[in-house]
Amino acid sequence: MYGWVWRHLPGNAWVRALISLVLVLAVVFVLFQYVFPWAEPLLPFNDVTVDEGSGATP
């Protein structure tokens, strides 16, 4: 997978490394900005209130 990406990037090794870095940063950005905020409420790590527990936590 990563080898395939590396072979399909243009330029010499330095250019490819630079593009790879940009791609990695883009992926991290998308994760932090969109994926994790979406996933967090679905995971049971961050409920702090007491409630009656009828179904989903508030």
Next chain:
Amino acid sequence: MSPSSHRRRPADAAAAPHDASCDTGRPAGRRSVLAGFLSLLGELLITVGLVLGLFVAYSLWWTNVLADRQASVRGDEIRQQWLAPPAPGPSEPAEPGALDTGGGVGFLHVPAMKNGEVLVKRGTAPDVLNDGVAGYYTEPVKSALPWDASGNFSLAAHRDGHGAKFHNIDKVRDGDAIVFETRDTWYVYKVFAELRQTSKYNVDVISPVPKESGRTAPGRYITLTTCTPVYTSKYRYVVWGELVRTEKVNADRGLPAELR
């Protein structure tokens, strides 16, 4: 994605010599498909591991950065509003409805938690608490407000992530001060009981006369709730205090003795 990579790799390296012996190429081809599949699986597993690691960083660090930023902006807004000349009428809000509770009602100071001031807003929904504030309960049991004649001012905040405002709740002991600051008044509470672990369905801890706190008569109580143990949401941690005195805020907002 991967099939072409498998096709390419032998073609790059040693396709031409092997073309002559087609029958021996067959098991080798199957092996390279298996190897390619395993390497893809390995890369995916590594990727999953990295993403989970990033999620931990997100939860425990990045949400704090965002929430603290958000809370300090809101806090500054509130302080600016307080600086404006007071509205005509009673110096203290007569009823909660008269307040702009969307912005926040005041600041909580718990010296034992060593986390400065915590903005307090209405409600305990995630979108409220995620802004790095403490929220007072509107359900399942409606919280009283500090200026009410009696009742329980019940608050919740995050233990980790999103500002982690009650992270050090386990450092709070009997006799420690909890001070709530409004525009005009310091409400000084004294901690009298802690419940180190209870069920998350135990809503009686935020009743007007909180159960399990040892108190049986109505009074002016404060209740802090958050999750425990740290980094999980399995149980709830509860701290109770009661009002010992109030102090008028003076012109230069000098701190009460408990915060000095």
